[in-house]
Amino acid sequence: MTTTTTTTTATTTPTTPTGYVRPATVADLIAARADHPDWAVLCGGTDLMVEAPLRPAPAGVIDVWGLAELRGISELDDGGGAAVRIGAATPWTEVIASALVAARAPILVAAAREIGALQIQARGTIGGNVGTSSPVGDSLPVLLALDAVLELRSPRGARTVPYRDYPISYRKTALAADEVIVAVRLPAPHPEARQHWRKVGTRRAQSISKVMAAAVLRVEAGRFVEARLGLGAVADRPVRAPHAEAALLGAPVGAATADAVAAALAHDVAPITDVRSTAAYRLQTLQHVVRRFVLETA
Numbered sequence: 230m231t232t233t234t235t236t237t238t239a240t241t242t243p244t245t246p247t248g249y250v251r252p253a254t255v256a257d258l259i260a261a262r263a264d265h266p267d268w269a270v271l272c273g274g275t276d277l278m279v280e281a282p283l284r285p286a287p288a289g290v291i292d293v294w295g296l297a298e299l300r301g302i303s304e305l306d307d308g309g310g311a312a313v314r315i316g317a318a319t320p321w322t323e324v325i326a327s328a329l330v331a332a333r334a335p336i337l338v339a340a341a342r343e344i345g346a347l348q349i350q351a352r353g354t355i356g357g358n359v360g361t362s363s364p365v366g367d368s369l370p371v372l373l374a375l376d377a378v379l380e381l382r383s384p385r386g387a388r389t390v391p392y393r394d395y396p397i398s399y400r401k402t403a404l405a406a407d408e409v410i411v412a413v414r415l416p417a418p419h420p421e422a423r424q425h426w427r428k429v430g431t432r433r434a435q436s437i438s439k440v441m442a443a444a445v446l447r448v449e450a451g452r453f454v455e456a457r458l459g460l461g462a463v464a465d466r467p468v469r470a471p472h473a474e475a476a477l478l479g480a481p482v483g484a485a486t487a488d489a490v491a492a493a494l495a496h497d498v499a500p501i502t503d504v505r506s507t508a509a510y511r512l513q514t515l516q517h518v519v520r521r522f523v524l525e526t527a
């Protein structure tokens with residue numbers, strides 16, 4: 230049952246939302262989305278509330294925090310082996326504590342541990358990180374490297390979208406105005422694949438990223454046969470690295486390949502100079518980080 234606590238008619242431009250609904254089920258959530266496509270979806274609020282003073286208030290809020298159907302971590306047979314399914318409203322503390330995620334996607338646990346401090350990890354969610362789609366969202370390069378898939382729902386039905394097709398430009402995504410993120414699926418990794426993650430910030434903790442890189446790499450008979458690189462803070466959105474991945478596939482392990490991959494990265498990213506870093510530092514640091522990933526995979 231949908232629980233609406235407030236709905237009023239404003240006579241002037243509101244400075245706070247005037248409508249509020251807290252759906253109890255996903256079906257209620259989709260119905261609320263159909264009724265109020267212009268209302269904001271609120272989960273942990275650790276992005277939305279920070280940005281609230283900078284934007285006009287939405288007409289109302291659809292609050293999905295605590296919606297049980299959107300929360301939790303499970304295994305799902307998606308036809309390609311057992312995937313890990315993480316509900317959109319699952320907070321980072323649950324991701325960090327999950328033995329299943331630790332076994333299948335240790336780089337997601339590593340990234341989650343670096344999101345804010347404990348208070349933010351207790352309240353911030355994977356769906357919120359995906360929803361904001363910041364170029365510095367820490368989980369997003371990891372979702373690219375793991376080839377994650379998003380489960381989306383709207384009044385028009387359900388669909389799955391490969392995460393690589395989701396970020397379109399700066400904070401613009403493939404999410405339609407009336408859609409919600411229901412879950413993130415992580416396909417079963419190859420047992421021989423190696424996962425890598427590195428966040429570079431001003432300090433070791435509670436830092437906004439200057440550069441992030443995640444990788445899933447696999448070697449057979451001395452050559453790279455699988456290579457996915459997910460990069461953050463080096464373009465207007467989280468990006469894969471097609472040139473660097475091409476330099477890896479079929480190449481032998483060793484320093485020459487690591488150098489070629491580092492050089493190829495320059496064609497994959499468009500870092501900017503801002504208050505946190507310079508474009509040159511970002512590119513050089515990224516090349517250093519990815520070079521190490523390659524050398525550590527044998």
Ligand SMILES: Cc1cc2nc3c(=O)[nH]c(=O)nc-3n(C[C@H](O)[C@H](O)[C@H](O)COP(=O)(O)OP(=O)(O)OC[C@H]3O[C@@H](n4cnc5c(N)ncnc54)[C@H](O)[C@@H]3O)c2cc1C
Binds near residue numbers: 269271344356410435
């Ligand atoms: C002090 C502080 C430190 C932080 N540090 C980091 C950090 O180190 N790394 C990092 O990546 N982030 C950081 N963040 C940002 C934030 O904590 C994360 O992005 C978090 O994962 C957001 O989750 P949330 O549930 O709070 O999102 P919310 O604020 O509730 O929502 C964020 C956006 O996603 C949308 N949304 C949420 N759920 C859904 C859904 N199910 N379907 C559709 N849209 C949805 C909302 O409408 C909104 O646009 C920090 C924030 C703060 C305040």
